[in-house]
Amino acid sequence: MGEYILKVEDLWKNFGGLMAVSGYNLELPRGAIYGLIGPNGAGKTTVFNLISGVLKPSRGRIVFKGRDITHLRPDEITALGLTRTFQNLRLFPSLSVEENLKVAAHVHARCGFFPTLFCAPSFFREEKAIERKACEMLERFGMYEFRKEIAANLPYGLQRKLDIARALMTGPELVLLDEPSAGMNTKEADDLARLVAELQRDFHLTMIIVEHRMSFVMGLAEVIQVLDYGSIIAVGTPEEIRQNPKVIEAYLGTGDLVA
Ligand SMILES: Nc1ncnc2c1ncn2[C@@H]1O[C@H](COP(=O)(O)OP(=O)(O)OP(=O)(O)O)[C@@H](O)[C@H]1O
Ligand SMILES: [Mg+2]
Incomplete structure (x- = not known):
């Protein structure tokens, strides 16, 4: 331990x-921040699904x-401080940005069934605290102005950021990010990399990042694992991984690398 x-x-x-x-x-x-890379179908998302309890x-x-x-359920694992984002985003598309964050925070809320049912003062206090936390999170992510927008109407890059903000609302210690920069342009990805580094430092987070964009993961991770056909074929620093012949071979001709 x-x-x-x-x-x-x-x-x-x-x-x-x-x-x-x-x-x-x-x-x-x-x-630490670790990276997990590998060609399409290598098993990266399955590893995240297993760690987060989505699959057994x-x-x-x-x-x-x-x-x-x-053998714990995903919600039990989240409550212990382990959360993840999804490669295929799982936002509530018809709820507002702010509502998406509030729903996520309720996983961690202490109020039980009866105080909620009878609108006890403790329930209202908790609601206020969650609302404040959601606003702070949106300011950090540079998304405060979008708080009333319906999630589905956000540009894709902002939906990805919202999914990360949603994960952080559960108060995690360990965060698994599944292709956080997918679908972003270079500038958006660079901005996100800076934000992720800040979040890691300020919230004392540990992270595993799955990515196809090498500049993103190699700039953030201190150690990278490479999966190919479900097996780890290499582990090392970004520099070591960049030069590893087995890694280069695994990616050759796949077209799965995003510089
Ligand atoms: N629920 C499932 N049922 C059956 N096969 C699955 C399931 N989930 C994943 N697979 C298969 O397992 C393998 C690993 O898939 P996985 O999604 O973990 O890969 P990945 O490394 O995340 O790929 P990508 O980079 O494309 O996201 C693939 O062959 C995939 O088709
Ligand atoms: Mg995947």
Whole structure:
């Protein structure tokens, strides 16, 4: 416990005959940013689905803050401080930007069923606190002016940012970002990289970032794991990974690299 916020031991997942993840291991130090890369279909999102409890592993163990979370539900895992974003965004499209953040925060809200039902003062206090937190988060993300907009009407780049803000509303210690810069132009991606670095520092976060945009992940991560056909084929610093012949070969001809 202690030094590693997350340990993943010998994780396997098959879908019928397809081995999507084979023998994945990770020791993630608290406060670190790690990258997880690999060609399309390598198993990156499946690793996130397993760690966040969306899928159950065929084999293996996941330990978060010293506690075995392998068999917990996604909401139980979120409540412990582990959250993730989705490659295919899962916002509430017809709710406003601000409402999307408030809904996310309720996962962590302490108010039980009865105070909520009877509109007890504790419920209103909590509502106010959540509203304040949502506003602060939107200011940080440079999105305060969009707070009343319907999420579906936001430009795609802002929807991706909103999904990250939503994840942070649950008060996480560990955040898994699945292709945060997908669909963004270079400037938007550079701005997001700066924001992610600030968020990590200010909220004392640990992060794993899945990305196809190498400049993004290599600029942020101190260690990168490379998956290919469900197996880790390389682990190292961005510099080591950039020069690793196995990695270059895995990507060759796939067209999956975004400079
Ligand atoms: N729920 C599922 N049922 C069946 N097969 C699945 C399921 N989820 C993923 N797969 C398969 O598992 C493999 C790994 O998929 P995964 O989505 O984890 O890859 P990825 O590395 O995230 O790819 P990408 O870069 O395209 O997002 C793929 O062959 C995919 O088709
Ligand atoms: Mg994926």
